[in-house]
Amino acid sequence: MELLKGLNPQQKQAVIAEPGPVLVLAGPGSGKTRVLTQRVAYLIDQLGVHPYHLMAVTFTNKAAREMGERVAGLVGRQTRGLTLGTFHATCARILRVEAEHLPVNSNYVIFDADDQVKVVRQIIKDQNLDEKRYRPSSVHGSISAAKNELYLPEDFPIDTYRAEVVARIYEEYQKTLITSNAMDFDDLLLWMAILLADYPAIREKYARRFEHILVDEFQDTNMAQYTLLKHLASYHRNIFVVGDADQSIYRWRGADYRNVMRFRKDFSDAEVILLEQNYRSTQTILDVAMAVIEHNTNRTPKRLFTKRGTGPKIIIKELFDEHEQAQYVVDTIALRIASTKANPGDFAVMYRINAQSRLLEEAFLSANLPYKLVGAQRFYGRREVKDIIAYLRLIFNPDDAISLARIIGTPPRGIGTKTYAQLRALAQRLNLSSGALLLELAKGKESEHLPQFSSRAAKALSRFGPLLAKWLTEKETLPPVEIMDQVLEDIDYQDYLDDGSEEGKERWENVMELRRLASEYHTMGLQQFLEDVALVSDQDTLKEGVDAPTLLTLHAAKGLEFPHVFIVGLNDGVLPHQRSFEDPEAMEEERRLFYVGITRAKDRLHLSHAMYRFVYGHTEQGEPSRYYADIPRELRDDGRPKRQKQSKSEIFRPWNRPLAPSKTLEAQYKPGMTISHPKWDKGLVISSKIQDEDEVLDIVFDSVGLKKVIASLANLEICDA
DNA sequence: ATAAAGTGACTTTTT
DNA sequence: GTCACTTTAT
Numbered sequence: 229m230e231l232l233k234g235l236n237p238q239q240k241q242a243v244i245a246e247p248g249p250v251l252v253l254a255g256p257g258s259g260k261t262r263v264l265t266q267r268v269a270y271l272i273d274q275l276g277v278h279p280y281h282l283m284a285v286t287f288t289n290k291a292a293r294e295m296g297e298r299v300a301g302l303v304g305r306q307t308r309g310l311t312l313g314t315f316h317a318t319c320a321r322i323l324r325v326e327a328e329h330l331p332v333n334s335n336y337v338i339f340d341a342d343d344q345v346k347v348v349r350q351i352i353k354d355q356n357l358d359e360k361r362y363r364p365s366s367v368h369g370s371i372s373a374a375k376n377e378l379y380l381p382e383d384f385p386i387d388t389y390r391a392e393v394v395a396r397i398y399e400e401y402q403k404t405l406i407t408s409n410a411m412d413f414d415d416l417l418l419w420m421a422i423l424l425a426d427y428p429a430i431r432e433k434y435a436r437r438f439e440h441i442l443v444d445e446f447q448d449t450n451m452a453q454y455t456l457l458k459h460l461a462s463y464h465r466n467i468f469v470v471g472d473a474d475q476s477i478y479r480w481r482g483a484d485y486r487n488v489m490r491f492r493k494d495f496s497d498a499e500v501i502l503l504e505q506n507y508r509s510t511q512t513i514l515d516v517a518m519a520v521i522e523h524n525t526n527r528t529p530k531r532l533f534t535k536r537g538t539g540p541k542i543i544i545k546e547l548f549d550e551h552e553q554a555q556y557v558v559d560t561i562a563l564r565i566a567s568t569k570a571n572p573g574d575f576a577v578m579y580r581i582n583a584q585s586r587l588l589e590e591a592f593l594s595a596n597l598p599y600k601l602v603g604a605q606r607f608y609g610r611r612e613v614k615d616i617i618a619y620l621r622l623i624f625n626p627d628d629a630i631s632l633a634r635i636i637g638t639p640p641r642g643i644g645t646k647t648y649a650q651l652r653a654l655a656q657r658l659n660l661s662s663g664a665l666l667l668e669l670a671k672g673k674e675s676e677h678l679p680q681f682s683s684r685a686a687k688a689l690s691r692f693g694p695l696l697a698k699w700l701t702e703k704e705t706l707p708p709v710e711i712m713d714q715v716l717e718d719i720d721y722q723d724y725l726d727d728g729s730e731e732g733k734e735r736w737e738n739v740m741e742l743r744r745l746a747s748e749y750h751t752m753g754l755q756q757f758l759e760d761v762a763l764v765s766d767q768d769t770l771k772e773g774v775d776a777p778t779l780l781t782l783h784a785a786k787g788l789e790f791p792h793v794f795i796v797g798l799n800d801g802v803l804p805h806q807r808s809f810e811d812p813e814a815m816e817e818e819r820r821l822f823y824v825g826i827t828r829a830k831d832r833l834h835l836s837h838a839m840y841r842f843v844y845g846h847t848e849q850g851e852p853s854r855y856y857a858d859i860p861r862e863l864r865d866d867g868r869p870k871r872q873k874q875s876k877s878e879i880f881r882p883w884n885r886p887l888a889p890s891k892t893l894e895a896q897y898k899p900g901m902t903i904s905h906p907k908w909d910k911g912l913v914i915s916s917k918i919q920d921e922d923e924v925l926d927i928v929f930d931s932v933g934l935k936k937v938i939a940s941l942a943n944l945e946i947c948d949a
Numbered sequence: 950a951t952a953a954a955g956t957g958a959c960t961t962t963t964t
Numbered sequence: 965g966t967c968a969c970t971t972t973a974t
Contacts, residue, residue: 287964288964314964315964316964317964340964341963341964360958363958413963413964414964416964417964477962478962478963478964480961480962480963481962481963481964580961580962581960581961581962582960582961582962583960583961637950637951640950640951640952642950643950644950644951645950646950647950684950762964763964764964765963765964766963766964781961781962781963782962783961783962783963784962784963802961805961805962806961807960807961807962808961817962821962842965844959844960844965844966846965
């Protein structure tokens with residue numbers, strides 16, 4: 229079979245597996261995307277399954293698009309009818325079709341994270357709750373977590389007083405969304421699961437339709453996703469899932485790698501296939517990856533191997549501060565591009581938090597090196613972009629309270645917070661959405677409610693209402709880009725942005741970029757444009773065909789690969805992140821995140837950290853990441869000259885100190901010793917063990933309590949033996 | 950009602 | 965240090 233050429237036996241076994249439940253446990257770089265793609269092609273081509281009866285779920289739209297193109301190439305014809313997309317996009321589409329069974333209509337809008345927090349904040353204000361005690365983002369986090377676990381407001385577990393308050397806010401929150409004719413990200417999954425559970429007819433309709441279901445990145449599904457998959461697979465039971473528990477990095481979003489175990493239990497007859505051979509990285513990189521991930525508990529040990537050969541050691545570099553680190557990255561990349569045949573696009577720089585990208589960007593800019601930054605927030609989070617999207621959303625769905633609140637006074641048109649609050653209160657009393665009331669007021673003298681406002685407010689309102697009404701008629705005939713043009717003209721937005729500054733110019737350019745995006749939706753229409761804009765993933769913003777280094781978070785790096793990978797900021801508190809310190813489960817996830825980063829590298833891996841780093845404006849001494857201790861010496865090259873030069877500068881530049889002391893395999897510290905640490909001061913040694921030619925100590929400090937310390941890195945002084 | 954100036958919270962990670 | 969939100973002056 230032409231289709232199976234070049235596959236190894238396990239991959240082949242997966243592609244041609246008998247219908248029924250299949251679980252593919254795929255290590256990094258083991259060709260799982262290929263398996264998934266070939267499997268779809270095989271089902272269509274060899275088993276004659278019509279694409280209409282297939283559903284494939286991926287993690288990003290980009291992955292879906294690539295898969296679609298590859299399948300089309302393999303089967304040599306159109307894949308029309310194939311359901312292929314992210315969980316959210318797929319659910320959004322089905323929910324529009326089934327809207328009659330939902331509390332919203334098919335023109336619902338999708339609330340993003342920002343909108344969600346705004347709704348919560350408004351409710352907290354309305355209920356006179358203390359915003360400090362009930363922080364909107366944290367309350368929203370609780371609501372989101374509940375939804376991912378399929379708890380409706382009435383099911384919200386109340387064990388504390390706080391939970392009682394949150395449950396009340398949750399209830400209000402859902403009401404607000406419904407009157408806004410909106411769904412949030414979590415609702416897309418939640419309502420889909422509810423629909424399938426509560427309406428046997430709908431369940432049967434889709435379960436019968438999807439003869440085969442394929443799921444990528446299965447380890448990152450949450451309870452809602454797992455449940456709806458189970459419903460969808462309830463008729464044919466042909467569910468093919470691919471995942472790797474070691475790469476589960478979205479626990480904080482409700483993802484639960486235990487779904488892999490759940491799957492094995494719920495589908496006990498599942499065929500389990502292991503893909504261990506790696507086609508991406510050198511053995512050295514794989515050995516580093518395994519050495520790091522082995523420290524996690526509760527995992528199935530895996531042996532990653534490759535036929536690619538050993539490859540060079542990985543490089544570990546300590547820099548003075550984050551500026552020097554950024555400079556080092558840029559210099560190294562520039563040098564390699566100049567001296568080897570590496571292309572700029574072969575390089576990626578990864579970091580734990582978005583804030584770390586700024587210094588890197590600056591270094592790239594000042595070196596005059598182009599770069600690509602992955603991150604949707606960067607563009608869609610901009611004020612001017614959000615403003616225009618809010619106008620379009622309001623035009624698509626005038627009930628959208630959040631969008632109306634955003635734009636009713638932007639640009640200023642005489643409707644301030646007071647007037648808006650009045651409008652909102654009256655609308656609530658009349659059981660209308662604010663937008664609907666605004667349209668009612670647009671009738672001018674005929675409106676019975678207009679006299680309730682001051683003459684000034686009434687005048688402003690009766691000017692804006694008709695404008696909205698006009699746009700609403702225009703949307704029926706105009707494509708998205710022309711609606712947008714009309715809005716920009718009517719509100720004189722360019723003039724509003726233009727304050728003569730460089731920033732104002734930039735903002736207008738962003739609006740024009742959005743316009744360019746909208747212009748691609750001539751045939752697909754406003755609904756599709758708004759939906760795509762709401763559901764873009766960070767990876768989707770990665771520009772293809774631009775040959776430049778990529779800057780991205782470790783999360784965004786999942787599923788990608790690069791010949792040269794730099795992971796920066798390997799400082800304790802950054803990677804692993806401080807916020808995870810107290811929670812062992814979160815710490816395991818930090819480790820998986822690092823593992824994901826390492827395994828993105830094909831040929832060369834560079835790790836680096838800064839001796840001093842900025843925290844809230846001032847410099848603080850940073851500790852190298854504890855993960856270094858897990859990387860065997862023989863796999864790393866710490867750039868230390870073979871012979872130590874004794875120069876004065878070295879004495880005054882402690883950051884040049886070698887990563888390891890002179891090689892001693894004997895413990896220098898014993899339990900019971902009192903030591904002194906440069907940052908944590910006095911402490912008592914509890915235990916000491918030799919690990920990878922380094923001494924690892926457990927020390928109880930008076931200041932911070934129990935810490936794991938690597939002797940060669942910590943600069944300890946013995947006070948009292 | 951709006952713009953300017955001042956205050957305080959805050960930084961994981963994202964569909 | 966920065967952003968978003970609140971208070972104060974026009």
